[in-house]
Amino acid sequence: xxxxxxxxxxxxxxxxxxxxxxxxxxxxxxxxxxxxxxxxxxxxxxxxxxxxxxxxxxxxxxxxxxxxxxxxxxxxxxxxxxxxxxxxxxxxxxxxxxxxxxxxxxxxxxxxxxxxxxxxxxxxxxxxxxxxxxxxxxxxxxxxxxxxxxxxxxxxxxxxxxxxxxxxxxxxxxxxxxxxxxxxxxxxxxxxxxxxxxxxxxxxxxxxxxxxxxxxxxxxxxxxxxxxxxxxxxxxxxxxxxxxxxxxxxxxxxxxxxxxxxxxxxxxxxxxxxxxxxxxxxxxxxxxxxxxxxxxxxxxxxxxxxxxxxxxxxxxxxxxxxxxxxxxxxxxxxxxxxxxxxxxxxxxxxxxxxxxxxxxxxxxxxxxxxxxxxxxxxxxxxxxxxxxxxxxxxxxxxxxxxxxxxxxxxxxxxxxxxxxxxxxxxxxxxxxxxxxxxxxxxxxxxxxxxxxxxxxxxxxxxxxxxxxxxxxxxxxxxxxxxxxxxxxxxxxxxxxxxxxxxxxxxxxxxxxxxxxxxxxxxxxxxxxxxxxxxxxxxxxxxxxxxxxxxxxxxxxxxxxxxxxxxxxxxxxxxxxxxxxxxxxxxxxxxxxxxxxxxxxxxxxxxxxxxxxxxxxxxxxxxxxxxxxxxxxxxxxxxxxxxxxxxxxxxxxxxxxxxxxxxxxxxxxxxxxxxxxxxxxxxxxxxxxxxxxxxxxxxxxxxxxxxxxxxxxxxxxxxxxxxxxxxxxxxxxxxxxxxxxxxxxxxxxxxxxxxxxxxxxxxxxxxxxxxxxxxxxxxxxxxxxxxxxxxxxxxxxxxxxx
Numbered sequence: 001x002x003x004x005x006x007x008x009x010x011x012x013x014x015x016x017x018x019x020x021x022x023x024x025x026x027x028x029x030x031x032x033x034x035x036x037x038x039x040x041x042x043x044x045x046x047x048x049x050x051x052x053x054x055x056x057x058x059x060x061x062x063x064x065x066x067x068x069x070x071x072x073x074x075x076x077x078x079x080x081x082x083x084x085x086x087x088x089x090x091x092x093x094x095x096x097x098x099x100x101x102x103x104x105x106x107x108x109x110x111x112x113x114x115x116x117x118x119x120x121x122x123x124x125x126x127x128x129x130x131x132x133x134x135x136x137x138x139x140x141x142x143x144x145x146x147x148x149x150x151x152x153x154x155x156x157x158x159x160x161x162x163x164x165x166x167x168x169x170x171x172x173x174x175x176x177x178x179x180x181x182x183x184x185x186x187x188x189x190x191x192x193x194x195x196x197x198x199x200x201x202x203x204x205x206x207x208x209x210x211x212x213x214x215x216x217x218x219x220x221x222x223x224x225x226x227x228x229x230x231x232x233x234x235x236x237x238x239x240x241x242x243x244x245x246x247x248x249x250x251x252x253x254x255x256x257x258x259x260x261x262x263x264x265x266x267x268x269x270x271x272x273x274x275x276x277x278x279x280x281x282x283x284x285x286x287x288x289x290x291x292x293x294x295x296x297x298x299x300x301x302x303x304x305x306x307x308x309x310x311x312x313x314x315x316x317x318x319x320x321x322x323x324x325x326x327x328x329x330x331x332x333x334x335x336x337x338x339x340x341x342x343x344x345x346x347x348x349x350x351x352x353x354x355x356x357x358x359x360x361x362x363x364x365x366x367x368x369x370x371x372x373x374x375x376x377x378x379x380x381x382x383x384x385x386x387x388x389x390x391x392x393x394x395x396x397x398x399x400x401x402x403x404x405x406x407x408x409x410x411x412x413x414x415x416x417x418x419x420x421x422x423x424x425x426x427x428x429x430x431x432x433x434x435x436x437x438x439x440x441x442x443x444x445x446x447x448x449x450x451x452x453x454x455x456x457x458x459x460x461x462x463x464x465x466x467x468x469x470x471x472x473x474x475x476x477x478x479x480x481x482x483x484x485x486x487x488x489x490x491x492x493x494x495x496x497x498x499x500x501x502x503x504x505x506x507x508x509x510x511x512x513x514x515x516x517x518x519x520x521x522x523x524x525x526x527x528x529x530x531x532x533x534x535x536x537x538x539x540x541x542x543x544x545x546x547x548x549x550x551x552x553x554x555x556x557x558x559x560x561x562x563x564x565x566x567x568x569x570x571x572x573x574x575x576x577x578x579x580x581x582x583x584x585x586x587x588x589x590x591x592x593x594x595x596x597x598x599x600x601x602x603x604x605x606x607x608x609x610x611x612x613x614x615x616x617x618x619x620x621x622x623x624x625x626x627x628x629x630x631x632x633x634x635x636x637x638x639x640x641x642x643x644x645x646x647x648x649x650x651x652x653x654x655x656x657x658x659x660x661x662x663x664x665x666x667x668x669x670x671x672x673x674x675x676x677x678x679x680x681x682x683x684x685x686x687x688x689x690x691x692x693x694x695x696x697x698x699x700x701x702x703x704x705x706x707x708x709x710x711x712x713x714x715x716x717x718x719x720x721x722x723x724x725x726x727x728x729x730x731x732x733x734x735x736x737x738x739x740x741x742x743x744x745x746x747x748x749x750x751x752x753x754x755x756x757x758x759x760x761x762x763x764x765x766x767x768x769x770x771x772x773x774x775x776x777x778x779x780x781x782x783x784x785x786x787x788x789x790x791x792x793x794x795x796x797x798x799x800x801x
Contacts, residue, residue, distance in 0.1 A: 003179070006188070010179035018171050021182050022143055027079045030143060031059050032325050033174075033181045034077065036189060038062055040177040061135070074135040081144040138162045143170060187296045190326050191279050198272045198279075198301075209403065215273050216399045216428070218244045218266055220259065220386040241389065244270050248277070250384075251334045251365040256356070258379060259369045261388030262677065263546050263581055264429030267369045270388065271338050275301045278333065297333040304340045304351045304368075305497070313358050332362040340370035342496040342545065345577055352380055371545075387673070391426040399428065403435050422682040422716060423447050423626075429546060447683070449588020449624055452550045456482075459530040478527050481510060483555035485533070486542065491552040491579055496541065503540040546581070553585030567600045574601055574621075575614055584624050593625035595632050602639050609650045616643040616671075619678035626683035633687040637679060641706045644671055665750055665784045672712055672751060679713045688714050696729065701737045704730070704748055712755040720759070727752055727762055731769060742777040746784055749773060 010018065025033065031049045038047050038060070046063040060075035138161065146166040174181045180188035199210040219241045250257065261267045278299040285296070300320055310316040321327050337355050340348055352368065359366035368383075379385040391399070397414065423446055424430050430448065433455045437445065445451040460475040460482075489498050489506050511520035528535060532547050542548040556563070556570070563569050574583040587593045602615055622628065622636045651667040679688060692710045695703040711726055718726070734740065734748045749769050756762040774781050 003192075006179040007176060010175045010182050013182065015171065018175065018182055019167055022167065022170055022174065023079065025079075025143070025181075027077060027143075029325065030079065031077060032323075033178070034060060034075065034141065036180070037174060037178040038075075041173065062139075071137055072135050073137040073139055076138065076140045077143065078141070079143040082142055082146045082150045136161070140164045141170065142166045187298075187326060187329050188283065190321060190323070190330075191283050191298070195276050195279050195283075198276050202269050202272050211269060211272055212276065214399065214402045215269065216391070216395050216402065218270055218391065218395070218428075219389045220244050220247065221389055222384065222386055244274070244388070245277075247367070247386065248274065251367065254363070254365045256359070256366045256383045257368070258383045258385045259367060259388055260372045260385065261369070262390065262425070262427065263371060263549075264425065264427040264544075265388045265390060266428035267371075267388055268338055269428065271301060271336055271367070271369055275299045275336060295329060295331045298330045299334050299336060300332050301336040301338065304337050304343045304348075304370075307337055307351050307354050307358070308343055308347055313361055316358065332364045334365040334367060335359050335362060337366070337368045339496075340368055341578065344494060356382070391428070391431070393426070396426050396431055399431050400435055403432065422680060422685075423623075424451055429544060447588065447591075447624065447626055449585055449591070452546075452585065452588075456530075456532070456550070456554075459532065460527075461530075474526075477514070478523075478530070479551075479554065480558065481523075481527060482532060483551045483558060484510065486548050486551035487555035490542075490548055491573075491582060494578065496545070496548070497539050498541070500536065500538050500540055503535065549579070549581040550585045552579070552582045553589060556582070556586050557589035567597050570597060571600045571604060575604065575606075575611055577610065580614065584620055587621050588624035591625060591627040593621050593628050593632065593636075595629075595635070598632060598636055602636075609647065612643045612647050612650070613674070616640050616647055617674060617678045619675075619681070619684070622679075622684050623681040626681075630687060633684050634690060637684065637687055637691055640678065641675075641709060644675070644705060644709065647671060665747070668747060668751055669754065672709060672754065675709045676713055679710075680716065682717070685714070685717045689717070692726075696726075701733070701740050701744075704733055704737075704740065704744065707733075708748055708751050708755070712751075715755065715757075723757075724759055724762060727756060727759075728765065731762075731765060735769065742773075742780040743783065746773050746777060746780050750784065 022030075035047050035049050038045060042062070042064070044064070046065075048061050050059065050061050059077045062071075062073040062075065064071040064073070140162065142165070144167055146164065151164050151166075180192075199212060202211040220243075221241045247257065247259075259267065282296055282298055300317070302316065302320060306316065306319070310319070317327050317332075318324060321330065335355060335358055337351070340351060343351055348370075355366055355368060400414075424434065425448065430451060433451055434444070437451070437454050437458060445454050456479060457475060460478040485503075485506060489502060490496065507520055507524055511517045511523075516523055524535075527533070532543060532551075534541055534543050542551070560566055570583055570586060573579045587597075598618070598621070601618060601621070604611060604615070618636055618640045622633050625632075648667055648671060651670070652664055688710060692707065692714060695707050695710070707730055711723070711730065715723055730748070731752060734745045734752075740748075749766060752762075753766045753770065756766060
């Protein structure tokens, strides 16, 4: 999307083609195209469109200022040919130009220069400023052919310096300086700006690479599947996963999609890359259009808070596009909403409904992205839900190779990646931090919390040996500054973003408390260089949500002696779906979790779907507290699994009330995926195996669901033969235990089918077992699967005779 490419495309068009395009542009639109042209030709000029009756004929004004002089050039634009038959037009033009050239000076030179300086500092005042600024030069631009007679009259009859330019001047300069005009001018420029903005906003800090250079395509999995009865079972069995780019065709069908993912999985980067790719298609189509002026379909990528804070669709589009002229030239192909989890839980339904309303009004597709939150445990009506998955080993290596070319570092990372695969999540954010740490220190952290500790210490200068011993104090002050900012100004107030005014006030207070008044400005600049927070003219935010959670947790840990009823406080934020990750990082600071805090969380007396789901996910705290006592980890795993039946029954109840149209088995798949996320960690693998062996030895049929979940979690830590042996053992239990309820037999067999992988021996055994269950318990079999959309009932694969 380089400007040089557009120049070549424009030059490849014939002179007459370019002329026809320019002469077809309405005059008012041409004024704005000319502003872009002059901005490209003379970047140091200040340029304003000043069309209107109050401007005394000026369509544009150009101000050129140097140390000695100030030139103010008035531009008059006329569309159409001016030849012998239309010389009356000359009288109109000369009258307008002479009118504003002869206007008396309204300010002294010194006042004008002062006002120019103010105008440069306050762009909003430019239009008002130009109304009174005396013009000392004139440029007349005719978007058409002009006869010699007309040109001579214009140059002679205007009382002042004047230049007259015609269509050939426009064609030449637009071609070389602003070729976008031949390809939906302002729209093309807007597309280029948006692409550049998205590429650089998601730049990987240390590598300086833009998003497209380091993007590795993630994988999504459909969380809710709505095909016919037969396809449903095949989908459950195969567990198909799709490249993220496969969502793009769905957006052309005006679908509504919810995309969820764990922290750091790269949701925002994936949405940005999708938007960039859609914009590139827009750009390609525009460059092929060659002047066919029709509305352009564009993607609109906004934050959930933008949806919440806009009063109507017109305001949202204007704020996104930036220019009302461009808004009139585009239509929306897809509305993409990022960061649903970043608004208060009480406002999320409002965002979803408002976004749906906007998409309906725009007649476009809708894609909403969020961390996994309670509201989205059940897919909103009318939406398809997809989960953005962590990277596999191949994707992780691909990202590493894109970000680093050093063979030594690549070798270290490849060797160490498998060892930490189940200690550090294989998500883009963690991998990027890991790469930067290995490059800086040559070490692999053992856990997510340690990764964030080491990374924050590194970017804040702890290991800057050139600074000497003073760095030991500097980095700690910076870290505590960020921690205090995160906790006191963000999480305590339930905010993801604060105003610049509040940030400046915080800095002032912090400086007063810690005696930094004389150095606070330099201190803040040093902190900003770490790339952890982003300070704009109006707003301040952490560059990634996980940094906000980490520094909030660091503050709580550092000030833990000052909290009354600390365990109550930690428990409360754990069950807050906006700030629950802070608890994870807090436990990670200690590297352990006490039995007392674990009991505080697991014995919380509120009974709801969200609370019980969160208790089921307590394994993440055990991962963070990897140095906890074995008995604590064992008890935590056992108790977490005990909440699965309760959560499952609540989901079933919702399904039966008709609020969730999906089959019951999808509930079990959701819980299976959640258990893997919560418990699959090398830090607790020994305790997982201990509990599994004890449950198998007990021979109690009530333990069968827990055993299947445990086997799924343990799969990466077992050899192929060990996994097959344990799966066959559980399959025998489902077949031989008469006390097992029929629906439990069916459910257990289906789940084993899901987790079996590609094992052919298991596949055959499970297939035979499913057929028997279908024949023995047809009603229970059907109750777990969706109703057929046609009259034809689903039939499992036939037995081979």
